[in-house]
Amino acid sequence: MGRRAKNKQGPPQPFVGLRDATAKHSGNATVQKTGKASAAKRKLGALDDTESITKGRAKKFKHEQPQKKNQSGSGITHENENEDSSDSESEHNALDKEFKATPLHSSKKDLFEAESSEGSSSHSEDLTDQFGHKVQTLDLSDSEDQASHDDDIQNETLSESSGSEDDIVTARNMEKRSGALDRQARREQEEDFEETMQSMQKDQEGSEMMDVDVDIEGFRLPTAAEREEESRNGGTDLATIQRRIRGCTRVLNRFSKLAEPGRSRSEYVSQIIADIAYNYGYNEFLTERLFQLFNVNEAIEFFEANETPRPVTIRANTLRTRRRDLAQALVNRGVNLEPIGKWSKEGLQVFESSVPIGATPEYLAGHYMLQAASSFLPVxxxxxxxxxxxxxxxxxxxxxxxxxxxxxxxxxxxxxxxxxxxxxxxxxxxxxxxxxxxxxxxxxxxxxxxxxxxxxxxxxxxxxxxxxxxxxxxxxxxxxxxxxxxxxxxxxxxxxxxxxxxxxxxxxxxxxxxxxxxxxxxxxxxxxxxxxxxxxxxxxxxxxxxxxxxxxxxxxxxxxxxxxxxxxxxxxxxxxxxxxxxxxxxxxxxxxxxxxxxxxxxxxxxxxxxxxxxxxxxxxxxxxxFDAEEDARYMEAERRKRLKAKGYRVRPQKSVDTVV
The missing domain is CATH 3.40.50.150 (Vaccinia Virus protein VP39)
Known part of the structure; x- marks a missing residue:
């Protein structure tokens, strides 16, 4: 080993001075009673992180030379002292930059893993021990109850060492965590809905059977004698009639699986026609004729639609105005409307109106006509x-x-x-x-x-x-x-x-x-x-x-x-x-x-x-x-009937001209 290497002075300890300065500043804050407990915790984390970084860097030089030397008896020349000083300053600057680049809120677990990756396994044990010792020895709190704050600081340090920053609920990340929880809840709801829909689609037939069984549980088609008895008693309540309509509808849709043994389809059709006539107020003849036009479900929809009035529609008279101008004028009068559809250029559908739609100044002036939408179609x-x-x-x-x-x-x-x-x-x-x-x-x-x-x-x-x-x-x-x-x-x-x-x-x-x-x-x-x-x-x-x-x-x-x-x-x-x-x-x-x-x-x-x-x-x-003779006979018969209705005396026709 050469003379320079042998007599080379070890690197200075920047952490000691930094810690003394921080401690001095913390001591002043304690005396002045102006620091906060949260500020003390942040300082504690920064100091511990800095100490761990400095300790890791300093241990690299222990194998070359003891950490402390007597500079007065070393016999080093002025030139060597300058070189040593420059090396110490460069090392100090590197550590200072690393300290500044390291966030103060970095977790000790991350630093520990970084040191472990460099091969300093023995230092990891010291670092863990140092966390516990340093937390207990540092006095940065201005609270009156010292023991309570020491426990809080220790618990916070342990929680930081066991997880990342996002695992700790703070005022800064509270909103972010709340949004994440909301997104997770929505995601779970969507997944649950999709799973439910897939299950319903996969087992559609079984679900329909279950629904039918629940809806018509206890439903039984009345016999002819029971129907006669019910007719003599003046009928039954509407709830029973409506339940029977639903039951017959379900059975007719799946007749082979739900029909009672020995009962024909015509019996169910006859029963539902009678119930529809009773429920909606039709005579049975017209009910049967209308029922034959549609399938069972569509027939029920048709009868239900006839119980609801159709939307009020008007037609803009293009001889006097335009539809856009008419709509604007009616909107100004408190009428809520919109175009009737793309198939009509003049129609407007009225939803609600604060004025009588058939007595507005625009109506009296002939700007529009109250007209059903179906009357547009033949024109x-x-x-x-x-x-x-x-x-x-x-x-x-x-x-x-x-x-x-x-x-x-x-x-x-x-x-x-x-x-x-x-x-x-x-x-x-x-x-x-x-x-x-x-x-x-x-x-x-x-x-x-x-x-x-x-x-x-x-x-x-x-x-x-x-x-x-x-x-x-x-x-x-x-x-x-x-x-x-x-x-x-x-x-x-x-x-x-x-x-x-x-x-x-x-x-x-x-x-x-x-x-x-x-x-x-x-x-x-x-x-x-x-x-x-x-x-x-x-x-x-x-x-x-x-x-x-x-x-x-x-x-x-x-x-x-x-x-x-x-x-x-x-x-x-x-x-x-x-x-x-x-x-x-x-x-x-x-x-x-x-x-x-x-x-x-x-x-x-x-x-x-x-x-x-x-x-x-x-x-x-x-x-x-064209059979003129046949049609002429019918037309003559109708003409005579019309004259009789008006009070005229009509001569009797010959038997040859009588319409059969």
Missing amino acids: IALDPKPNERILDMASAPGGKTTYISAMMQNTGVVFANDATKARTKSLSANVHRLGCKNVIVCNYDGREFPKVLGGFDRVLLDAPCSGTGVISKDPSVKINKSERDFTLLSHLQKQLILCAIDSVDPKKASVVVYSTCSVMPEENEAVVAYALRKRSHVKIVPSGLEFGKEGLSNFRGKHFGDSLKLARRFYPHVHNMDGFFVAKLLVERRQKMETATEGSHPTELAGFIDDEHGELLDASRGALT
């Missing part, structure tokens, strides 16, 4: 153009007529006809209020119109019907309809649609739109199919309506033809509007029809059932033509 399907000649065969109270006039921009001419003279008063009033100058109001029976006036470009027939689509507006329909009513209405509608087809201009292709506020097939698809059979130059075309369900191509053994799928049906429980039916017919030129008839092409109606005679049509019979 949209008709698609009137400016300068055309149009007939509205049943126009009162004028919602569709004024809509047609607005779409024509007050050009051309619109003949607004209604068979009831009293209703033409409200029709005329609405026409004047909305500023329709191209409307002519007339009072004729629609079946006389081909003789009165013809040659129209478009004809709209909103035929009289049973009103089974507007039960929410007219609850009397529930009890005052019978089989005879449907038969008479269907016959009248067939006459009217033929007259509407004959009223168009025969020299060019024209459009006829047939609509009803009924959902019964005998008033809708059956009537259109009859017109297609009677007028071979007529065909059904797409209505242009973007929504709605397809028309029925067959119903309970009656085949109407696949082309009837182009018609559109609307239901209250599906579209949140009145039940409605719309079909658009294209009437081709008569010359083209005659040319097609002369050809050898078979009729498209081959294989269909004729509603009038119940016979199967054959292609060899060719196209069906």
Whole structure:
């Protein structure tokens, strides 16, 4: 070993001076009673961390030379002293930088692991011991109860050595920990929900069986004798009826698994029809006819929807204003509304209003018309153009007529006809209020119109019907309809649609739109199919309506033809509007029809059932033509009946002309 290395002085101990300075500062704080217990704890942690770092660095030099030497007797030259001093200063600066770079709040566990990685395993034991000793010997607290603070400091030190900083709840990390707990709770809820949904989806069949068993526990289909006894007693309570409806619905949906042994499906159907009629106030005939239109669940939804009124809708009159301006004016008056939908450019749906919606200045000025959303549909399907000649065969109270006039921009001419003279008063009033100058109001029976006036470009027939689509507006329909009513209405509608087809201009292709506020097939698809059979130059075309369900191509053994799928049906429980039916017919030129008839092409109606005679049509019979004699007899009978109703004396007909 050389002379310089042998006589080299060991590195100074910067920790001693730093600790003395810190202790001196802490002593002053203790005397002045201005320090806080939390500040003392932070200082304690910083000093312990610094001491551990310094001890680790100092132990590296112990194997070269003893830590303490007598500098006066070393015999070192001035040059060597400068070199030793520079080495000591560099080592001191390195330790100082490391001390400053080390956070004061670093845990002792991290420092211990860092020292262990350098290979000083013996120092790790001293470090652990030093923690305990230093905590007990340092006096940085200004509290009166010294023993209590010593215990607190020791507990805090032990907690720091057993975990990281995030494990200690402080004012700084409290919000972070709270947010983490909230996120964890939300994550657990989402996982629980997903697990529940997966379990329900996986065991759907078993769950449904369990639900059925719980819901209809104790449900038993009444026998015929029990039903008679219940009828004699005036029925049962509504709770029992509703529970029985739910039970029958579940059984009919899963009949093979839930039906009672020996009970047929027709028994359950008969029971649920009787219960629906009792619960909702229908007669059993109409209940059965409506029930047959849907499956079991949808039928219940239909009956429930009829108990709820439809939304209030208005139509902006584009002859006097724009929808945006009208909406703004009504909003300023306290009306809550929004556009009715993308399918209508004029409709607005009213949710609530602080003023009567039918008595505002805008209403009286003709800026809008109170009109059901379903009444927009036939006019949209008709698609009137400016300068055309149009007939509205049943126009009162004028919602569709004024809509047609607005779409024509007050050009051309619109003949607004209604068979009831009293209703033409409200029709005329609405026409004047909305500023329709191209409307002519007339009072004729629609079946006389081909003789009165013809040659129209478009004809709209909103035929009289049973009103089974507007039960929410007219609850009397529930009890005052019978089989005879449907038969008479269907016959009248067939006459009217033929007259509407004959009223168009025969020299060019024209459009006829047939609509009803009924959902019964005998008033809708059956009537259109009859017109297609009677007028071979007529065909059904797409209505242009973007929504709605397809028309029925067959119903309970009656085949109407696949082309009837182009018609559109609307239901209250599906579209949140009145039940409605719309079909658009294209009437081709008569010359083209005659040319097609002369050809050898078979009729498209081959294989269909004729509603009038119940016979199967054959292609060899060719196209069906208009039977003027048969229709004339019916029209004459109706004319005589109308004259009798007005009080006129009508001569009796001969037996040959009597309508059977």
